[in-house]
Structures are given as C-alpha cells and as structure tokens.
Amino acid sequence: MKKPLRFYISVIGAKLLIKLMRLMKRNATNLPGEIMLIFYPGLLKHFDMPQNVIAVTGTNGKTTVSNMISNILKANGYDIINNSFGGNVDTGIASLLLDKCTVKGEFKVDTAVLEVDERSAERVLPCVKPDWLVCTNLQRDSMKRNAHTEFIFNFLNKNIPEKTKLILNGDDLISSRLAENNPRTYFGIAKLEGETAESENIICDIVNCPKCGNKLEFSYRHYNHIGRASCKCGFGSPEIDFEAIGSENGEAVIMHDGKKERYKLPNNRITDLYNVCAAVTFSRTFGLSDKQVSEAMSEVEVVKSRYDSFTAGGKEVIVSLAKGQNPVACSGVCGFVRKESGDKAVIMILEDLYDGKRTSENIAWIYETDFEFFKGQDIKQIVVGGKRAEDYMVRLLIAGVDRQKIFCCRNETDTVKLLKPELFDKIIIMYDLFNVESLNSIKAQLKADDQIGKENK
Amino acid sequence: MSIVIEELFPEVCNLFGDSGNMRYLKLCLPEAEYISTPLNQKPYFADNDVDMIYMGPMTENTQLQVIERLKPYKKRIEELIEKGVIFLLTGNSHEIFGQKIIDSDGTVVEGLKVTDFYAKRNMMKRFSGLVLGNYEDIEIAAFRAQFTEGFPGEDYQPFVQMTKGVPMNKKSFTEGYVKNNFYATYLLGPLLVLNPFFTKKLLHKLCKKDRTLAFETEVVRAYEIRLEDFKDKKVDIH
Numbered sequence: 148m149k150k151p152l153r154f155y156i157s158v159i160g161a162k163l164l165i166k167l168m169r170l171m172k173r174n175a176t177n178l179p180g181e182i183m184l185i186f187y188p189g190l191l192k193h194f195d196m197p198q199n200v201i202a203v204t205g206t207n208g209k210t211t212v213s214n215m216i217s218n219i220l221k222a223n224g225y226d227i228i229n230n231s232f233g234g235n236v237d238t239g240i241a242s243l244l245l246d247k248c249t250v251k252g253e254f255k256v257d258t259a260v261l262e263v264d265e266r267s268a269e270r271v272l273p274c275v276k277p278d279w280l281v282c283t284n285l286q287r288d289s290m291k292r293n294a295h296t297e298f299i300f301n302f303l304n305k306n307i308p309e310k311t312k313l314i315l316n317g318d319d320l321i322s323s324r325l326a327e328n329n330p331r332t333y334f335g336i337a338k339l340e341g342e343t344a345e346s347e348n349i350i351c352d353i354v355n356c357p358k359c360g361n362k363l364e365f366s367y368r369h370y371n372h373i374g375r376a377s378c379k380c381g382f383g384s385p386e387i388d389f390e391a392i393g394s395e396n397g398e399a400v401i402m403h404d405g406k407k408e409r410y411k412l413p414n415n416r417i418t419d420l421y422n423v424c425a426a427v428t429f430s431r432t433f434g435l436s437d438k439q440v441s442e443a444m445s446e447v448e449v450v451k452s453r454y455d456s457f458t459a460g461g462k463e464v465i466v467s468l469a470k471g472q473n474p475v476a477c478s479g480v481c482g483f484v485r486k487e488s489g490d491k492a493v494i495m496i497l498e499d500l501y502d503g504k505r506t507s508e509n510i511a512w513i514y515e516t517d518f519e520f521f522k523g524q525d526i527k528q529i530v531v532g533g534k535r536a537e538d539y540m541v542r543l544l545i546a547g548v549d550r551q552k553i554f555c556c557r558n559e560t561d562t563v564k565l566l567k568p569e570l571f572d573k574i575i576i577m578y579d580l581f582n583v584e585s586l587n588s589i590k591a592q593l594k595a596d597d598q599i600g601k602e603n604k
Numbered sequence: 605m606s607i608v609i610e611e612l613f614p615e616v617c618n619l620f621g622d623s624g625n626m627r628y629l630k631l632c633l634p635e636a637e638y639i640s641t642p643l644n645q646k647p648y649f650a651d652n653d654v655d656m657i658y659m660g661p662m663t664e665n666t667q668l669q670v671i672e673r674l675k676p677y678k679k680r681i682e683e684l685i686e687k688g689v690i691f692l693l694t695g696n697s698h699e700i701f702g703q704k705i706i707d708s709d710g711t712v713v714e715g716l717k718v719t720d721f722y723a724k725r726n727m728m729k730r731f732s733g734l735v736l737g738n739y740e741d742i743e744i745a746a747f748r749a750q751f752t753e754g755f756p757g758e759d760y761q762p763f764v765q766m767t768k769g770v771p772m773n774k775k776s777f778t779e780g781y782v783k784n785n786f787y788a789t790y791l792l793g794p795l796l797v798l799n800p801f802f803t804k805k806l807l808h809k810l811c812k813k814d815r816t817l818a819f820e821t822e823v824v825r826a827y828e829i830r831l832e833d834f835k836d837k838k839v840d841i842h
Binding site: 355 | 618622793819823840
C-alpha cells in the first residue's frame with residue numbers, strides 16, 4: 148500500500164534521532180515517537196506490521212505478562228520485537244516501531260509483542276490491528292488518568308478491532324465482557340483453600356449485574372472483584388478454558404481439556420498465578436504445545452525491580468513493588484505482608500514523586516487501599532517515609548493500627564534509622580517505581596547492618 | 605434521641621476513596637446511628653427522619669440508576685433540605701440533584717431538578733487538580749477529578765471561595781454550592797479527613813456542641829502540612 152511522504156520522513160527522522168540519542172547515552176524510549184507523532188499523527192497506521200502482532204493490556208500484570216510471552220516466543224524460535232524497555236503508551240510504541248522498521252516501514256521480524264497502556268488503546272489498537280489481545284484484568288487505578296473501570300472498559304471496548312482474538316481473565320466480570328463478538332479464550336483460577344464469597348477488600352468494582360442491575364452473587368472471590376459470580380437473570384462468569392487449580396512445588400498446575408499442565412511459577416502470590424495463566428493461555432492458544440511452553444517458562448524469573456529478597460543484619464528483607472495510586476495492586480501487597488510469617492517491620496515509601504515534583508499528591512487512593520490488613524499483632528512496626536508521611540499516619544490510625552507502631556519521617560531514606568530491630572525478624576519494603584533511588588539507599592543501609600535502627604540505639 | 609446518618613448506595617457510590625469519609629465520621633461520632641442503604645433498597649430517609657445524608661462519587665451509568673432510584677423521593681428530598689438536614693454530596697454525586705447533565709455529543713440526562721445546578725460533560729476531558737479556598741472562616745484544601753464542568757445557576761452560595769486550584773467551571777473561581785445545609789461539592793476522596801475544621805463544623809451542626817475529632821492531633825498536623833504545600837507557589841494546581 149502506498150504510504151504518504153510524511154511517513155518516510157518520520158521513519159528517517161526518527162532513526163537519525165534515535166542514533167543521536169544513543170550516542171548521547173540517552174534512552175530513546177518515548178521522545179522519537181513523541182516528536183514524529185506531532186509531525187505526522189497518522190504515522191502508526193502505515194507500518195507493515197509483522198506476521199504476528201500480540202498486544203497485552205490491563206490494569207495490573209501487563210508488563211510481566213508481555214515479558215513472559217516474549218520469552219516464550221523467543222525460546223520457541225520466533226523473531227520478535229517488543230517494548231519491554233517500558234514505553235507502553237503510543238509514543239513509546241511509535242518509538243519502538245520507528246526504530247525497528249526498515250526505511251520502507253516493514254519489519255524483518257515475524258512477531259511484535261506490544262504492551263499497551265489502556266489509555267493509549269484508542270491511538271494504538273486500531274492502527275496496529277493486533278491479531279491477539281491479552282487483557283490481564285481491569286481494576287481501579289489512578290483516578291486522575293483512568294477515572295474508573297467503566298470508563299476504561301468503554302474506552303478499550305470501542306477500540307478493539309473486529310478480528311482480534313482475545314485472551315481474557317474469566318474471573319474478572321469487567322474485562323471478560325470486552326468485545327463480546329470477538330473470538331476469545333478465558334483463563335482463571337479455581338477456588339483456593341479458605342476463599343469465600345465475602346471480601347475483606349474495600350474496593351469491589353462490580354457489585355450489580357451489568358445486564359439487569361440486580362445484585363451479583365459471588366460464589367467465591369480471590370481478591371476485590373476477581374472471582375466467580377452470577378445473577379438470577381442468567382448473567383455470570385464465563386466458562387474457563389485454562390484454569391489454574393493451585394501450585395505445587397513451585398509450579399502452577401493448570402487444567403486444560405481435562406488434563407493437568409505444569410508451569411514454573413516464579414512466585415507464589417495469586418497475582419503471579421494469574422500472570423502465568425495469562426501467558427500460558429495465550430501461548431497454548433497461539434499454537435505452542437504444553438511442552439514447548441513449559442520448557443520456555445522454566446527460564447522465567449521475576450524481574451528484581453518487582454520483587455527481591457536478601458538477608459541483612461540477620462533479618463530477612465523482602466522488597467516488593469506496590470504501585471502508588473493503584474489501590475488494588477497496593478492492597479495485594481498489603482495482603483502479602485499480612486500472610487508472611489514471623490514478626491515483621493514494614494517500610495513504606497509510596498509517595499508519587501512524579502506528581503510530587505509538580506503538584507501536591509492526591510492521597511485519596513490510600514483510603515481505598517487495605518491498610519486494615521496491618522492490624523495484626525505480628526506487624527511490630529510500620530515506618531513511613533516521604534512528604535506525605537503524616538497522611539499515612541492518619542490512614543493507618545483510621546485502619547486501626549496501634550499508634551505506638553507507626554513511625555514517620557519526611558525523608559524516605561531515614562526510614563532505616565527508625566527501625567527497632569529487637570522487635571522483628573523480617574523487614575518488608577513496599578515501594579513505588581518512582582522511589583527506586585530511595586529504595587537503593589535503603590537497601591544499602593540495611594546491608595550495612597549497623598545502620599538498622601541507628602536512631603534508636 | 606440519637607443522631608441518624610444515612611449513607612446512600614455506598615457499594616456503588618464510593619469511587620475515589622470517598623468511603624473514608626464515613627469510616628472517619630464513625631470514629632468521630634461513634635454514638636450516632638449509621639444506616640447504609642444499597643442501590644436496590646428504599647432509602648431510609650423516605651419514611652424516617654435523618655440528621656445527615658451522605659453520597660459519594662459514581663460512574664456515569666450509575667448516575668442514571670441513582671436518578672431513577674431517587675426520583676420518587678424528590679419532594680421528600682426538597683422537604684429535608686428545607687428542614688436543614690445535612691446533605692454532604694462529594695464528587696459527581698451532587699449532579700444527580702441538579703437540572704441536567706449535558707454530554708458533549710448533545711445527549712441530555714435529566715436530573716432530579718431539586719436545585720438549579722447543571723453540568724456539561726466531556727468524557728474525553730478530565731478536570732483534575734487541587735482546590736484551595738475558604739468556606740466561611742475555615743480554609744479548605746482538597747482535590748477534584750471529573751469529566752464535567754458545573755454551573756450552579758444564579759445567586760448561588762459557593763461552598764468554597766477559591767484562592768488557588770481548578771475551579772468547577774472556567775467562568776467562576778468557586779467550588780460547589782451550599783443551600784441551607786445541603787453541601788454539593790465536586791471535591792472528592794476523604795474530604796472529612798483532609799479538612800478537620802470543616803468536619804468539626806459539621807459535627808457541631810449535628811451535635812449542637814463542639815466535638816473533638818478522632819486522632820485530632822494527627823489529622824490537624826496532616827492538614828497543616830497540606831495547606832502549606834498547597835500555598836507554595838511552586839506547587840502547580842495539577
């Protein structure tokens with residue numbers, strides 16, 4: 148198909164800019180795409196996309212799932228491009244495509260795996276026309292950008308091309324209803340031990356039936372609105388094609404067509420199980436055998452920026468990404484903290500430094516986050532660092548946490564000094580992606596174990 | 605006689621941490637009777653006296669359902685407003701009580717028409733940011749995040765006379781409106797936690813005397829830090 152001259156100018160211009168930026172040792176993740184999309188807003192629709200285009204979206208888990216899918220496909224001989232460097236909005240995706248295409252806008256690889264931010268769906272999906280779309284879930288996220296799940300659902304729904312095959316979370320009554328006429332395969336997790344219809348979470352994003360408005364009856368919930376529900380009008384959770392029934396010896400056990408399949412599970416949280424389920428369901432539906440997927444998955448590790456653990460000063464230290472402004476993801480980590488055995492101290496550095504640089508962070512989201520999970524006797528100390536520390540203090544008090552256990556400091560890196568090491572044997576650090584610099588300082592201080600609780604000695 | 609506080613439709617009107625308002629109120633005023641009415645039930649206020657009604661923000665679809673649910677009680681709502689019952693309506697929940705919501709495609713959603721207010725909605729534009737200003741003798745510091753611009757009609761009494769921030773429409777530098785004790789505000793999230801002196805004012809209206817807030821020292825400290833932050837010229841409004 149003939150392409151406009153502006154497309155070729157964009158490709159050549161971007162390639163020169165990317166080269167220049169790399170010479171200057173700068174990441175060319177967004178800027179080249181941003182500039183070229185200003186120069187030619189219709190740019191994205193003119194690429195001759197690779198034979199297989201897989202898009203991965205959703206509120207939580209899309210980065211992990213798209214990385215898993217990329218690894219599985221690579222290990223099985225596919226030649227892929229992906230945006231694992233982090234640019235998941237239209238400008239990042241444009242940067243990737245401009246960088247990897249030929250001057251004619253074609254690709255030498257056979258497959259593109261694109262992580263797509265939900266808010267960029269309108270500008271990306273109709274242009275790149277993915278053959279496959281994996282949606283991990285739709286949950287409450289940043290109120291400023293994403294408003295609410297109904298808004299994001301409608302936004303995604305109207306931008307999914309007709310022929311795109313969907314891989315959907317059948318336990319999510321919101322995202323499982325996307326593009327109802329498109330072909331689809333559902334993944335999910337069976338009821339796990341101890342789960343009931345009740346939820347301890349503050350947030351439930353779907354309470355009433357979207358068809359008739361009556362109250363939904365949940366048969367069980369994994370967390371928030373993720374579980375199985377039905378309505379007396381006949382509406383309900385769909386049948387699951389790939390269903391995880393639990394984990395054994397570090398492996399996810401997934402039922403498909405009446406047979407058990409086993410895949411390495413990089414971590415044991417329910418969100419990890421969902422991520423594995425999503426990646427496996429796509430790969431198997433795409434045409435790979437369980438053996439091919441399982442062998443490729445054996446190499447998969449959790450990215451250290453999301454989860455890490457080490458020992459310092461005789462204490463076990465667990466580091467977990469908790470995503471500020473994202474109450475469901477952060478509540479998941481609160482739940483994980485609660486379940487961890489032993490006497491614990493929690494360090495929280497969740498300030499949104501991106502917002503904080505320009506304005507004053509809206510902390511409303513912490514009132515949707517389940518800090519009530521921190522009331523247990525085994526949580527001995529909670530140390531909060533950052534400009535909004537006093538807000539967390541109030542939130543923790545309202546959650547019912549004992550005042551004596553809460554410590555605050557305005558400087559995130561001072562949190563280590565406030566620890567009382569005699570009280571606990573495990574430290575869990577919850578941090579936001581914006582706070583990696585502080586996290587690294589905290590980790591370094593912990594590793595130099597004489598720093599723990601220096602102010603208290 | 606105990607104070608009765610009704611929370612309307614909390615399972616669906618709770619979008620932006622606004623449920624924190626009632627959690628905090630319960631800690632500040634534990635002796636009050638709290639009634640939580642789900643969307644599919646008749647509101648308690650329809651047949652009973654209440655001292656306060658609270659409703660938080662909701663999705664645009666839910667707004668349609670809530671309007672239908674409250675339509676039969678329009679007269680009763682007007683009566684309660686005249687009687688001075690406290691209504692605290694945060695986020696877009698107060699749009700329900702106005703004349704209409706006009707969408708950018710021209711679609712009109714008819715409201716309960718209890719007040720002269722109307723809203724213009726554009727789902728592709730989000731008005732977010734901080735709000736700093738005064739309500740009577742107290743400073744209010746809070747946030748908004750919405751798809752609508754609000755127009756309260758002629759001769760309204762603003763809830764917040766703003767000094768900084770994103771106003772509810774481009775023509776006025778005000779936020780929300782008040783009619784007797786009917787507080788209609790786009791401010792959202794845990795407004796009562798963030799604004800302890802406003803909460804004290806509400807509690808005084810409810811109890812007819814001064815009350816100490818739950819965790820008052822800590823809540824006031826967090827408020828003072830936020831005020832200082834908001835007043836900082838380097839702090840942008842969004």
